[in-house]
Amino acid sequence: MAGCLAKAGYTLVNSLAEADVVVYNTCAVKGPTENRMINFLKLATKDKKLVVVGCLPLINFERLQREVFFDGAAGPALGEKIVDVVEAVLRGEKVLALDNAEKAKPSLNLPRVRVNPVVGIIPINYGCLGSCSYCCVVFARGRLRSYTVDEIVERVKLDLASGVREFWLTSQDTACYGLDIGTSLPELLRAVCSIDGDFKIRVGMMTPNMALKILDELIEAYKDEKVFKFLHIPVQSGDNQVLAQMRRFYTTEDFKKIVNAFRGAFPKMTIATDVICGFPGETREAFEKTLRLMEEVKPDVVNVSKFFARPKTLAAKMDGAAPFSEIKERSSMLSSLASKIAFERNMEWIGWSGEVFIDEQGTDPNSWVGRNFAYKPVVVKSALNLLGTVVRIKISKAFPTYLEGETIS
């Protein structure tokens, strides 16, 4: 959107005070996220034209309309249509561009203003083939619609030419990529990896039931050194009955089979997963099974969420949700277990030496964050601007969420 507005002649400014139009690109995947968005929007100054885009208008338009004064609203993946919305709002019109918004698929060749100059974020498909009972994302992102392998390869080549060295292939579910157009994620990875150049690929999250269908071919494709040995595979619960209630269509045994297969091929693989605590019907025993599963699988990263009923979802109509105090207790138990496991996993990297690609400025001017082959975040100190460079380091310290390394020649 920033790229299209700039191309249309608008000046992107850095402060609300300088702006004539403010465009908020919203998320509403979870209850707390929606609350934060709404509170933000309520604070938006009344002397500016306000355009709300993204998933919130499609997930809870009723609340947006009730609580926020806005001039324009539109869905996610708007692409160049943002220019029409802004122009209409500046003409004083009230714009609601929500029809079929969940079917949007803008060209991958639109101009961009990158958040990070060395990281290229490429949505390989929008939507998914799932019907998870807690999920409101489907209302905003709709059914699976993939870009072709050629479109994605062309985008990668364009970004490489403009200095990108790390690509995030993103989607609601990367494992179902291409099933609507007769191709697949492994095929896409092979095509992207065959592009000449020194770059890395991070594969976005995937659902276990879809990953299972392409497991062997996917592991083969992951063997290319361009692919970070990183797998983000949300399990959501360690209890098969809860998984069935969630309409996830896999079991904990399936999840373990995938993790073990990847770890078998790549022993230092980074495994990230997501868990929802307090799903309706999740008993204490069922939750204990989730803790046991984490202890057994030892994921490097666990994104812990508390269950919040989302609008229009099946789960919102289900009984048996635990009291919120119990849900809070479960998520804190899981968070501390996950942090302990993450620290133990990171301690195993102490003494490792190798290359990291610096893709981010750290918290202070002389610290940089790099990623090694397993997409482990490594903090490196240097007075030089290391962004976009590859440095050789030796890991000296470990923390639950990152490693620290010294540069070596």
Ligand code: SF4
């Ligand atoms: S796979 Fe499930 S959780 Fe993921 S976006 Fe689709 S319906 Fe939602």
